[in-house]
Amino acid sequence: xxxxxxxxxxxxxxxxxxxxxxxxxxxxxxxxxxxxxxxxxxxxxxxxxxxxxxxxxxxxxxxxxxxxxxxxxxxxxxxxxxxxxxxxxxxxxxxxxxxxxxxxxxxxxxxxxxxxxxxxxxxxxxxxxxxxxxxxxxxxxxxxxxxxxxxxxxxxxxxxxxxxxxxxxxxxxxxxxxxxxxxxxxxxxxxxxxxxxxxxxxxxxxxxxxxxxxxxxxxxxxxxxxxxxxxxxxxxxxxxxxxxxxxxxxxxxxxxxxxxxxxxxxxxxxxxxxxxxxxxxxxxxxxxxxxxxxxxxxxxxxxxxxxxxxxxxxxxxxxxxxxxxxxxxxxxxxxxxxxxxxxxxxxxxxxxxxxxxxxxxxxxxxxxxxxxxxxx
Ligand code: ATP
Numbered sequence: 578x579x580x581x582x583x584x585x586x587x588x589x590x591x592x593x594x595x596x597x598x599x600x601x602x603x604x605x606x607x608x609x610x611x612x613x614x615x616x617x618x619x620x621x622x623x624x625x626x627x628x629x630x631x632x633x634x635x636x637x638x639x640x641x642x643x644x645x646x647x648x649x650x651x652x653x654x655x656x657x658x659x660x661x662x663x664x665x666x667x668x669x670x671x672x673x674x675x676x677x678x679x680x681x682x683x684x685x686x687x688x689x690x691x692x693x694x695x696x697x698x699x700x701x702x703x704x705x706x707x708x709x710x711x712x713x714x715x716x717x718x719x720x721x722x723x724x725x726x727x728x729x730x731x732x733x734x735x736x737x738x739x740x741x742x743x744x745x746x747x748x749x750x751x752x753x754x755x756x757x758x759x760x761x762x763x764x765x766x767x768x769x770x771x772x773x774x775x776x777x778x779x780x781x782x783x784x785x786x787x788x789x790x791x792x793x794x795x796x797x798x799x800x801x802x803x804x805x806x807x808x809x810x811x812x813x814x815x816x817x818x819x820x821x822x823x824x825x826x827x828x829x830x831x832x833x834x835x836x837x838x839x840x841x842x843x844x845x846x847x848x849x850x851x852x853x854x855x856x857x858x859x860x861x862x863x864x865x866x867x868x869x870x871x872x873x874x875x876x877x878x879x880x881x882x883x884x885x886x887x888x889x890x891x892x893x894x895x896x897x898x899x900x901x902x903x904x905x906x907x908x909x910x911x912x913x914x915x916x917x918x919x920x921x922x923x924x925x926x927x928x929x930x931x932x933x934x935x936x937x938x939x940x941x942x943x944x945x946x947x948x949x950x951x952x953x
Contacts, residue, residue, distance in 0.1 A: 579640060579730035579763040580605045581626060586635035588621055588787075595621050597787045599635070603731075608757050608764045610774040613784035613810070619767040622784075623733050626765060628652050639730065655724035659736040663708040663719055670695075670704040673722040680727075694722045697759060698752070714745040721756070731763040739768070750776055771811050775799070783807050805937035808862045808930060814894055817868070819902050820934065821861040823848050832861065832924065835900020841924045842877035844944060854940040856933035865894060867928030868906035870913065871921040878921035883913045897922065 581603040588596040596618045603609045611619040624630035626637060628649035637644050644652050663672045670691055677687045695701045698718045708716055717737060724732060738749040754777055757764055768774055774781045775795040783790045783798060783806075791803040802808035808816045819834040823843070830847045831840040851859070871878055881904070885896040888910065895913045897904045906922060913920055927945030932938065 580638075581731060581763060581765065582636070582638040582641075583622070583626070584636040584638070586622070586625065586637065587633050588618070588625065588630070589633055595787050596625075596632070599787075599789055601782055601789060601792060603763060603765055606761045606763055608766065608777060608779045610766045610768060610778035610781045611784060612768060612771060612774040612781050613790075614769055617784040618787040619769075619784055620735055623656075623735055623765060623767050626731075627654055627656050627733050629656075653727075653730045655727060655729040655732050657717075657720055657724045657732065657734045657737045659739045663716060663723075665708050667707070668704065669700060669706050669708070669711065669715075669719045669722075672708070672719050673704075673726050676723060676727050690726050691722075694726045697725075697756060698722050712745075713741050714749060717741065717749065718752070721753075725756070725760060725762070728760075729762065731765065734764065734766045736768055737766070738773070739770070746773070753777060771813070775811070781811075783810060785810075801939070801941075801943075802862070802930065803939055805860065805862070805932050808932070808939075812864055814865050814905055814907075816862045816864045816930075817904050818860060818862050819900075819904070821859050823851055823859065832929070833900070834861065834904075835902035837900055839879055839881075839899035841879065843924075843926055843929075847942075847944070850942050851931065851940070854931075854933075854942065856935070856940055858934040860932045860934045860937075861924075862930040862932060863904075863924050864928060865905045865907035867925040868897075868904060869923050869925055870895070870906050870908045871923075872912065874921050875923075878923045880919050881922045883916055883918045883920065886913055886916060 583599055583601045586596050586599040599622065611622060613619055621630055625632050628647060639652060673691045673694060674687050677690060695704055698721060700715060700718050703711060703715055738746045741749060750773060766777060778795055780792055780794055781798050782792045785806050791798055791807045798807055798811050802811060805818065809818060821832055821834045823830055823832055825831045828845045830843045830845055832843045833840045881897040881899055883895050884898050887894040891910065893908050893910050895906050895908050929944065931940040931942045933940060
């Protein structure tokens with residue numbers, strides 16, 4: 578078992594309140610990604626778990642045992658940093674073998690364990706090389722090998738592939754996922770890259786300014802963001818965020834965005850459901866794939882004019898201006914042909930999120946069934 582429990586963790590650097598009342602449980606064998614912008618406290622949290630940083634209040638428990646008073650070396654945790662930190666004068670083999678030799682394992686045991694890890698990481702052919710002869714990706718594989726070889730209770734990784742180029746990062750992402758599936762080690766992984774977080778995590782813990790904003794599976798945080806920060810941090814292109822009001826009675830209502838030029842068709846019970854939620858003014862969020870575009874007028878659509886078209890190959894991102902606001906849609910490639918063209922759009926009610934403008938919190942109103950709406 579290697580469950581990691583963070584309970585009411587707080588950390589100050591002088592007057593700088595870096596972690597605020599953090600509560601998070603990482604289950605045995607789980608892969609949890611700490612995600613957030615630079616300076617939000619991710620690395621400090623990871624270092625506190627590793628024992629490389631003290632905390633001011635709260636408990637850290639690994640396997641049910643409080644570890645605050647244990648030295649880093651006694652916590653049975655391995656750490657992989659962004660910078661490879663290999664011994665330059667040692668071969669890849671000796672770098673991986675280093676932690677085993679430090680605990681005086683027999684030569685035969687060292688040989689078996691290094692070969693096993695090298696096989697899993699597909700670096701058997703590189704074991705005789707020194708780090709200077711390795712590519713960035715291979716150096717990081719060796720560093721991961723050195724962390725894995727002890728079979729630690731938990732792996733902590735701080736932007737381990739952040740220094741690699743885009744293609745290598747993609748390859749390493751799949752490698753890390755496969756390794757986790759094979760090794761089953763409880764993993765806490767820090768990144769500011771939401772794509773990395775979405776692709777690797779069992780659950781993502783999103784932080785901002787030292788405060789945990791939401792913890793959930795990639796699908797949960799994408800589909801049901803708890804607040805405006807999460808809504809805008811997860812997803813690319815970013816979610817459309819628009820000031821809005823709702824009007825109307827009867828079978829249908831209208832969602833008016835921006836300065837009132839555009840009124841989208843919505844279910845009749847929306848005003849009543851909003852009235853039941855404490856909020857001062859309303860902000861709606863719709864991801865570009867939730868803006869459904871039609872080339873001809875269709876029921877419930879409004880005319881919109883294309884301002885910018887970004888062809889991205891598999892699909893296009895088209896910017897419209899409505900009510901003084903920018904509305905971005907994801908359309909079938911080539912659907913909107915030229916700037917200035919008028920097409921028709923509606924908002925998919927199942928993909929429309931409602932937030933209190935003041936607090937930024939989601940009002941947790943979920944309309945429609947499922948999220949499977951596709952472009953016409
Ligand atoms: P990044 O992605 O840039 O590493 P992060 O989310 O990991 O950011 P931390 O490195 O945990 O953030 O830093 C959180 C805050 O704590 C920052 O404001 C940082 O300047 C401050 N900080 C971190 N380490 C120290 C330190 N040793 N002394 C003083 N302040 C520190």
